[in-house]
Amino acid sequence: MSYIEIRGVTKTFINANKEETQVLKGIDLDIKKGDIYGIIGFSGAGKSTLIRCINGLDKPDSGSIKINGKEVTSLDEKGLMLLREKIGMIFQHFNLLRSKNVYDNIALPLRYKKRSPDAIRDKVDELLRIVGLTEKKKSFPSQLSGGQKQRVAIARSLAAEPAILLSDEATSALDPQTTDSILDLLAVLNQKLGITIILITHQMNVIQRICNKVAIIDDGRIVEKGSTFEVFSHPKQRITKKFLESIFRAPSxxxxxxxxxxxxxxxxxxxxxxxxxxxxxxxxxxxxxxxxxxxxxxxxxxxxxxxxxxxxxxxxxxxxxxxxxxxxxxxxxxxxxxxxxxxxxxxxxxx
Amino acid sequence: MIQQLLPNVFEYAEDMYKAFGETLIMVLISGSIGLLSGLLLGIILVITADGGLYENKPLHKILETVINIFRSIPFVILVALLVSFTRALVGTSIGIKGAIVPMVVGIVPFISRLIEQALLEVDNGVIEAAKAMGISKSYIVFHILIPEARPGLIRSFVTATISLIGLSAMAGTVGGGGIGSFAVRYGYSRYMNDITFVTVVILILGVNIIQSLGNRVAIKISH
Known part of the structure; x- marks a missing residue:
């Protein structure tokens, strides 16, 4: 049994004009503990919705998502809150609190849990060291670069010592060099802390750099999945080849x-x-x-x-x-x- | 020389101080009550809205309707409309006490809308991130939503306070006392233009001081 088991997940959104869009059309996915699993697709393919279903920010219409054997789609509000404490999440636009400095941003989940001030200080200092921002402790988000902001967001997502980290286009707003340094940080966290990482992206180089598994999602369906090496060396679907063109230059x-x-x-x-x-x-x-x-x-x-x-x-x-x-x-x-x-x-x- | 230019101002200086004092009291009291209730209503408006933390369509709709109704009544008419209510509530419909009730009723819908706007400016992504951390809704409202909106909230308070000065002047003309009734009684009815002039200058100064103080606080707390 896999660590995260997704079976037949569907999700339909209804917009203001009462038009229905089926964003997920039956997703099956198996993620093992310690994987860095990349889900790649064009915008509108449903990847964001899929990752948000894993921590219950979106609720699937049907299907099942089991984490460590426990069904999460049927959890109530309380159950979801407990689940989310064990699943960190980072975002494309960092989503830091503008009114709080780096230290207080990272301390947020710890203060919520009413940890002692000493415990909070130790933990935040440790996290600052991990992401390499110790000297920026007192800075406010507006004084940081994009890469630094994402490091703060990563530190914050790690405060509750999650077993899983969800990355929702975390590098899409960053320049190539910063992207690489953030990806390297994620790889280190995966190795040192054993965190299972699920990341969604539209950039094949992100998959290439850190993912051991990849799934290609198109129009609400997983069209191809497997080890990154296998998919890169034996791409089957047209869309996979299209994505690979950003890696291997192809004639037009x-x-x-x-x-x-x-x-x-x-x-x-x-x-x-x-x-x-x-x-x-x-x-x-x-x-x-x-x-x-x-x-x-x-x-x-x-x-x-x-x-x-x-x-x-x-x-x-x-x-x-x-x-x-x-x-x-x-x-x-x-x-x-x-x-x-x-x-x-x-x-x-x-x- | 100033005394020659502004004879009436000097003659009625004492009445003028008193009038300013009354305005100050009216603005302070109706302001504190108005800001607190406006803050509360503004928060309820935002969290009960579609996709809000405590989505509640019926409650949101009712609140919207009531606010819109009160916002569409011109203040002078509102004062008249509320006479019996005011009398029942504070025992009189004239003087400072009588003015404060319609001022609160008049300003609260306005403040609620300002607060609503300030809270809506908070990046939804931050709320999402907090939810993704497993943080409770009430904690999000008090420790994330409100602190994040602080600069906007301060600006709303300033705008509301300045509007209240305007309302107090109008309330004054219908028996509320304060700077409005003073300016009308002397400056307008008795053609003492110097009194109108000085009142206006003092109001301009006052409003500007409040505005720039507010701006400074807002800038200081926004990072």
Missing amino acids: EKEICELQKENPEDEILHLIFTGNKAKQSVISDVTRSHHVDINILYGSIEYVGDQPIGSLFVTVHGNPFDILSAKKSLQNYSVEIEDLRGDPDDTAAIA
Whole structure:
């Protein structure tokens, strides 16, 4: 049994004009203790609603969410309050109290729990050390940068020593460098404190940097899920590939069209190499032994965790038999091959 | 020379001090009662609204309607309308006591709306974050919603106090005493323009002092 078990969760919102929108259309998800589980989707896909269902900020219409075997969708107000103390949450816009300084912001949940002033001071000081903001203790949120604000929010979310941390687009308002430093902090918390992290994002590089699992959500459904490495190296759905384009640079549809017009016989392929193959000279081997010309359009190697994934966009030129055997041999190297050429009629239409 | 320019002011100086004193008392008393009840109603308006912490549509609707009704009655008419109520409540419908009752009734709906606005300015995300921490609703209202709205609340108080000065002058003309009735009695009815003039200058100064003090406090407590 998994630590967090989501089964058949649906949720419909009704707007002011009484129009119904089904935001979640039956979500199943299993999250293990210690996972950093990324949920990625475009805006409006339902990811925010999904994460808010986990701590009961939104209530599913049907389905079940079990945390450590305990059903949370049926909890009453009191039960939810107790549950939420054990689930930290951070937000895109930090949501700090403007009227309180860093120390008092972090102390908020502790004061609510009526901890002794000494205990509060010790805990807040410890949290400030963890997020590296000890010298900003007396500053007000308006005096902090975005990254510092998110660090304060993280410290605050950790005050009640939660077992789970929900991150609702926590890095979406930050610049790339700050994003990386916040993600690294989350990874450290995951390792040192063993906190299970569920994060939603629309940025694939966030998933790549810290998530061990990923689920792609589209129009209220999980369309693909698995280990980050598996999904990155063997993407199945179109939308997954679309997201991966931000990681592996891909030729545009227009580029493909033009290439196809120039040399209709050439094949245009996306090759994905994993493990050691990412670093081997597969391409030159294949070129040599099959008498084909392989022309590289775009190529890169990215790491997921410490595993490399290589991506090459190539055109293959030669007689059809040679191309076929070259592809076979690539497959023998267990290279993932995707044919990028559209249907000739389709391309004619685009052109 | 000043004495020559403003003869009546000097002659009726004592009445003028007294009139200002009366206005001050009227504003202070109706202000304290008005601010407290307005604060309470403003909070209830916000927390019972759609999606509020204690969502309660019927109560919200009733409150809205009552506030709108009272806000649409011009103050001078309200004073007349409330005569029997005022008499029943404080024993008289004239003088300071008689003026305070309609002043409170007149200002509370206005203050409630100002307070409502100030509270609505609090970022909903902060409330969400507090909920996500498992903090109780009542704690959120008193330890998060109100403290976060403080600068806006102070500004509302200032605006309300200044409006009250205006109301006190109107209440004065219908028998309430204070600076309004003083200015009308001498400045207007007896053509003592210097009294009208000095009254206006003092009011301008007073209002500006209140406003800038309020602004300063609001800036000091907003970070």
